Amino acid sequence: MITDYxxxxxxxxxxxxIFAITIHEAAHGYAARKFGDNTAYMLGRVSLNPAKHIxxxxxxxxxxxLILMQSPFLIGYAKPVPVNFGRLKNPRIDSIWVALAGPxxxxxxxLIWLILLIxxxxxxxxxxxxxxxxxxxxxxxxxxxxxxxxxxxxxxxGRVLSGLLPTRQSLALDRLEKWGxxxxxxxxxxxxxxxxxxxxxxxxxxxxxxxxxSPLQMLF
Numbered sequence: 001m002i003t004d005y006x007x008x009x010x011x012x013x014x015x016x017x018i019f020a021i022t023i024h025e026a027a028h029g030y031a032a033r034k035f036g037d038n039t040a041y042m043l044g045r046v047s048l049n050p051a052k053h054i055x056x057x058x059x060x061x062x063x064x065x066l067i068l069m070q071s072p073f074l075i076g077y078a079k080p081v082p083v084n085f086g087r088l089k090n091p092r093i094d095s096i097w098v099a100l101a102g103p104x105x106x107x108x109x110x111l112i113w114l115i116l117l118i119x120x121x122x123x124x125x126x127x128x129x130x131x132x133x134x135x136x137x138x139x140x141x142x143x144x145x146x147x148x149x150x151x152x153x154x155x156x157x158g159r160v161l162s163g164l165l166p167t168r169q170s171l172a173l174d175r176l177e178k179w180g181x182x183x184x185x186x187x188x189x190x191x192x193x194x195x196x197x198x199x200x201x202x203x204x205x206x207x208x209x210x211x212x213x214s215p216l217q218m219l220f
Contacts, residue, residue, distance in 0.1 A: 016137030018050045021078040024102040025053040028081040031101035035094035037087040045081045053078040099159035106145040113137030122220025146201040153177040
């Protein structure tokens with residue numbers, strides 16, 4: 001049975017999560033279109049309409065389960081935006097920028113949520129729901145940023161690594177794509193991803209957004 005706390009937690013997390021995932025996927029499609037591939041645009045995936053990107057398991061069930069379990073990390077995913085890398089003007093280089101567009105959007109969103117939080121606290125606006133939502137927005141976006149940077153295909157970090165490697169090694173890495181999700185699940189259960197990837201990078205990006213907003217913090 002869902003408790004009142006859980007209902008409140010779902011309400012607080014729903015808006016920033018939907019924004020985080022929707023903008024992440026739309027950013028991939030937007031970048032792909034800019035670099036020459038209209039596939040996502042023609043399919044209506046360069047859109048801020050959440051319905052275009054929501055995956056029942058990754059966007060709803062998985063985050064809900066993590067919230068109810070009070071997991072230290074909040075992770076979710078949407079339907080991947082289709083990209084025909086062969087249509088990009090410079091496939092190897094452009095694919096890196098297309099892959100980075102999603103995590104980059106999460107970094108910007110985390111920054112915006114932090115700015116909102118600083119303003120709410122600094123101006124003495126004691127609106128607990130908005131404050132909690134801002135904190136959730138920071139957590140969701142940083143978690144999605146770091147998780148998607150995993151250097152394993154089909155995650156964005158895997159796409160970036162594939163674009164940086166020499167052709168032979170890149171093709172070998174790409175062959176792992178159909179097993180990538182299972183590899184990550186295994187690494188999650190062993191705690192390797194949490195200890196060696198999530199925690200260090202989350203700490204780094206938290207430090208970075210705090211550094212970037214330090215002038216605003218000084219005003220208050």
